[in-house]
Amino acid sequence: MERHEALEIVKKQLTDHRYQHTLGVMETAIALAKQYGADEKKAELAAIFHDYAKFRPKEEMKQIILEQNMPNDLLSHNTELWHAPVGAYLVQTEVGIDDEDILNAIRYHTSGRSDMTLLEKIIYIADYIEPGRIFKGVEEVRELAKHDLDEALIEALKNTIQFLLKKNQPIYPMTIDTYNALMMKKK
Ligand code: DGI
Numbered sequence: 001m002e003r004h005e006a007l008e009i010v011k012k013q014l015t016d017h018r019y020q021h022t023l024g025v026m027e028t029a030i031a032l033a034k035q036y037g038a039d040e041k042k043a044e045l046a047a048i049f050h051d052y053a054k055f056r057p058k059e060e061m062k063q064i065i066l067e068q069n070m071p072n073d074l075l076s077h078n079t080e081l082w083h084a085p086v087g088a089y090l091v092q093t094e095v096g097i098d099d100e101d102i103l104n105a106i107r108y109h110t111s112g113r114s115d116m117t118l119l120e121k122i123i124y125i126a127d128y129i130e131p132g133r134i135f136k137g138v139e140e141v142r143e144l145a146k147h148d149l150d151e152a153l154i155e156a157l158k159n160t161i162q163f164l165l166k167k168n169q170p171i172y173p174m175t176i177d178t179y180n181a182l183m184m185k186k187k
């Protein structure tokens, strides 16, 4: 699928602000794919569609999680986590993208998972550091991403977990798994 076609499809699903974010993720993901030797076309499409389900009604997402036998611990956690696995499902069924690498990059872009592929890491990081992101700690992750994707990922996960702890929010187990897997690999 060509970029303009993909963008046209996703634009209808998003607010203007979220579409601008998506363009930033796309540019960042392509640059990271170039730098780290991932498939640039897959990075482009995964980035374009990563937030496809962001604005679906909660009830629709909940139904898809149940019907498609997605991990049902999702339902007891923050609804913000839902758009990633539901997005992978909808991008396959509504948009017709069947590439598992692309679908997994969408599926795991919020929580990550242990043993992430290069493409999954790129989409996770690009989502975090795209030029429109301005939160505390983003500059450190941008700098790390220039040299070491795993170090950037660890820093982003630490920030996310700390942010959730401060807000007294539960941490989704897969987010912890992602962090643990990277830390254990380091040693
Ligand atoms: O969709 P985006 O805003 O571009 O970014 P995202 O999909 O990475 O994250 C969406 C939200 O999910 C963000 O506000 C933080 C939240 N989140 C990420 N990991 C966890 C989480 N929330 C909980 N409760 N637990 C997590 O492990």
Ligand code: FE
Residues within 6 Å of the ligand: 050, 051, 083, 084, 109, 110
């Ligand atoms: Fe997202």
Ligand code: FE
Residues within 6 Å of the ligand: 021, 025, 050, 051, 127
């Ligand atoms: Fe995003």
Ligand code: FE
Residues within 6 Å of the ligand: 143, 146, 147
């Ligand atoms: Fe540097």
